[in-house]
Amino acid sequence: xxxxxxxxxxxxxxxxxxxxxxxxxxxxxxxxxxxxxxxxxxxxxxxxxxxxxxxxxxxxxxxxxxxxxxxxxxxxxxxxxxxxxxxxxxxxxxxxxxxxxxxxxxxxxxxxxxxxxxxxxxxxxxxxxxxxxxxxxxxxxxxxxxxxxxxxxxxxxxxxxxxxxxxxxxxxxxxxxxxxxxxxxxxxxxxxxxxxxxxxxxxxxxxxxxxxxxxxxxxxxxxxxxxxxxxxxxxxxxxxxxxxxxxxxxxxxxxxxxxxxxxxxxxxxxxxxxxxxxxxxxxxxxxxxxxxxxxxxxxxxxxxxxxxxxxxxxxxxxxxxxx
Amino acid sequence: xxxxxxxxxxxxxxxxxxxxxxxxxxxxxxxxxxxxxxxxxxxxxxxxxxxxxxxxxxxxxxxxxxxxxxxxxxxxxxxxxxxxxxxxxxxxxxxxxxxxxxxxxxxxxxxxxxxxxxxxxxxxxxxxxxxxxxxxxxxxxxxxxxxxxxxxxxxxxxxxxxxxxxxxxxxxxxxxxxxxxxxxxxxxxxxxxxxxxxxxxxxxxxxxxxxxxxxxxxxxxxxxxxxxxxxxxxxxxxxxxxxxxxxxxxxxxxxxxxxxxxxxxxxxxxxxxxxxxx
Numbered sequence: 035x036x037x038x039x040x041x042x043x044x045x046x047x048x049x050x051x052x053x054x055x056x057x058x059x060x061x062x063x064x065x066x067x068x069x070x071x072x073x074x075x076x077x078x079x080x081x082x083x084x085x086x087x088x089x090x091x092x093x094x095x096x097x098x099x100x101x102x103x104x105x106x107x108x109x110x111x112x113x114x115x116x117x118x119x120x121x122x123x124x125x126x127x128x129x130x131x132x133x134x135x136x137x138x139x140x141x142x143x144x145x146x147x148x149x150x151x152x153x154x155x156x157x158x159x160x161x162x163x164x165x166x167x168x169x170x171x172x173x174x175x176x177x178x179x180x181x182x183x184x185x186x187x188x189x190x191x192x193x194x195x196x197x198x199x200x201x202x203x204x205x206x207x208x209x210x211x212x213x214x215x216x217x218x219x220x221x222x223x224x225x226x227x228x229x230x231x232x233x234x235x236x237x238x239x240x241x242x243x244x245x246x247x248x249x250x251x252x253x254x255x256x257x258x259x260x261x262x263x264x265x266x267x268x269x270x271x272x273x274x275x276x277x278x279x280x281x282x283x284x285x286x287x288x289x290x291x292x293x294x295x296x297x298x299x300x301x302x303x304x305x306x307x308x309x310x311x312x313x314x315x316x317x318x319x320x321x322x323x324x325x326x327x328x329x330x331x332x333x334x335x336x337x338x339x340x341x342x343x344x345x346x347x348x349x350x351x352x353x354x355x356x357x
Numbered sequence: 358x359x360x361x362x363x364x365x366x367x368x369x370x371x372x373x374x375x376x377x378x379x380x381x382x383x384x385x386x387x388x389x390x391x392x393x394x395x396x397x398x399x400x401x402x403x404x405x406x407x408x409x410x411x412x413x414x415x416x417x418x419x420x421x422x423x424x425x426x427x428x429x430x431x432x433x434x435x436x437x438x439x440x441x442x443x444x445x446x447x448x449x450x451x452x453x454x455x456x457x458x459x460x461x462x463x464x465x466x467x468x469x470x471x472x473x474x475x476x477x478x479x480x481x482x483x484x485x486x487x488x489x490x491x492x493x494x495x496x497x498x499x500x501x502x503x504x505x506x507x508x509x510x511x512x513x514x515x516x517x518x519x520x521x522x523x524x525x526x527x528x529x530x531x532x533x534x535x536x537x538x539x540x541x542x543x544x545x546x547x548x549x550x551x552x553x554x555x556x557x558x559x560x561x562x563x564x565x566x567x568x569x570x571x572x573x574x575x576x577x578x579x580x581x582x583x584x585x586x587x588x589x590x591x592x593x594x595x596x597x598x599x600x601x602x603x604x605x606x607x608x609x610x611x612x613x614x615x616x617x618x619x620x621x622x623x624x625x626x627x628x629x630x631x632x633x634x635x
Contacts, residue, residue: 331430
């Protein structure tokens with residue numbers, strides 16, 4: 035029921051987000067812009083803005099929001115820790131390291147940025163997993179993640195030190211995250227990829243529920259822990275890696291949205307996972323819409339919007355529950 | 358009579374074809390400054406957050422910072438020309454802008470006289486100005502040549518305080534280019550770009566003069582505090598009060614005000630006993 039309401043909400047929001055922006059396009063003109071052939075010059079501009087800039091952006095917000103949040107939910111169950119998020123196992127910092135290396139060492143055209151960020155995030159996660167596997171239990175994976183994050187952070191610091199002024203600014207903006215570069219070619223890959231892998235993740239709901247009881251309990255219930263862990267981490271890394279590469283570091287969505295949904299729905303992952311998927315898409319679409327319209331004709335970095343709004347909102351929900 | 362008419366028509370069609378752009382967006386402070394210097398500021402309908410001089414530039418709608426500008430923000434201003442620094446971006450945004458059919462002219466951002474000349478000519482040509490900026494460039498070159506004829510030969514250190522810590526300017530920075538034009542010797546020539554200043558290194562380099570910007574002095578909490586900072590205090594420059602404080606954009610803008618900036622810089626560097634303790 036909630037899922038349907040959320041989907042309706044997402045659809046409405048996508049419509050509003052598509053209609054709003056620096057270039058004012060009347061809502062009632064949308065169907066005509068997409069379907070008609072006899073457009074005036076003004077309408078031709080609207081259509082170009084709509085089709086080439088705004089729609090890919092709205093779509094990327096939905097894909098990235100959903101992907102980041104559903105993986106956040108899975109990570110919180112896997113680590114049995116409310117503070118877990120995909121960044122914990124080095125995905126974000128590895129991606130950032132790859133991107134920063136590409137900005138500082140690569141050609142000025144930044145052609146290597148996206149591939150390097152993708153490779154960086156996968157490599158950092160793989161390293162994390164390899165090191166964390168040497169001892170039993172999740173805590174060693176967690177500690178390996180902490181260490182990898184610190185190492186990535188310090189190498190980024192080193193690159194920042196040798197970077198020239200222009201590179202410095204590029205990497206600062208990359209670290210704040212943005213959906214501005216969205217293109218249909220990018221989405222043609224990211225959309226199906228994220229959706230398919232997220233569906234695979236949704237199928238793990240029984241195992242995630244069992245993990246909530248405890249690792250030993252999950253094992254007694256018949257879930258082989260090590261293969262499960264590997265499956266989950268590979269899925270999370272494959273979903274989030276390309277997203278980080280495409281959008282930069284967008285924090286907070288994957289951490290907070292699962293909590294919000296859990297507060298209203300309980301911890302049954304059968305419903306929790308699909309609901310967080312849609313709720314995350316809503317949250318990031320909303321944040322991107324605000325980022326685009328608050329300071330027209332400029333834009334805010336989306337990472338700032340997500341934490342600036344998500345943080346207080348989260349606190350408000352928490353305190354309201356206690357009282 | 359007939360031929361005269363056809364000539365008139367020909368001229369009219371020429372001007373119609375090459376109708377000079379009237380709605381211009383500038384991406385990059387140095388370009389904005391050139392546009393105003395060429396008396397074409399009234400054609401600007403928007404610029405970016407780095408466009409701080411002249412003050413009129415800050416009153417225009419801003420489409421963000423030129424390295425991370427908003428494509429839709431630019432398009433919403435309905436420009437018939439976008440003048441962009443070659444540092445403007447991200448690259449995806451530049452591609453989208455061109456894809457939308459907006460005319461974009463990219464000009465070099467470098468801190469050299471040649472790049473400045475290309476900026477001036479590029480802006481004048483793109484705007485279809487009767488004055489191609491040749492006179493302005495000639496004046497700048499002539500004044501700069503006159504100023505560089507008498508090198509200052511001072512061993513100088515440029516520092517900037519942007520984030521609570523002093524950063525020194527090495528090679529390939531605009532500050533280094535300015536010191537070089539003034540004939541001063543940059544004591545940090547061994548490093549590249551802006552790097553956090555090591556207090557010990559600054560002392561051992563013993564600069565005779567320190568150059569800094571107004572904002573750095575403000576960020577340090579005034580000249581007295583600045584002079585007491587580690588790395589500044591104890592240098593011959595601080596002892597003798599040879600600290601040159603200049604407006605950030607004047608010193609580092611590398612625009613049409615270059616001769617004025619150089620003159621001020623040289624005056625500060627060559628002053629026999631500047632009153633730093635005032």
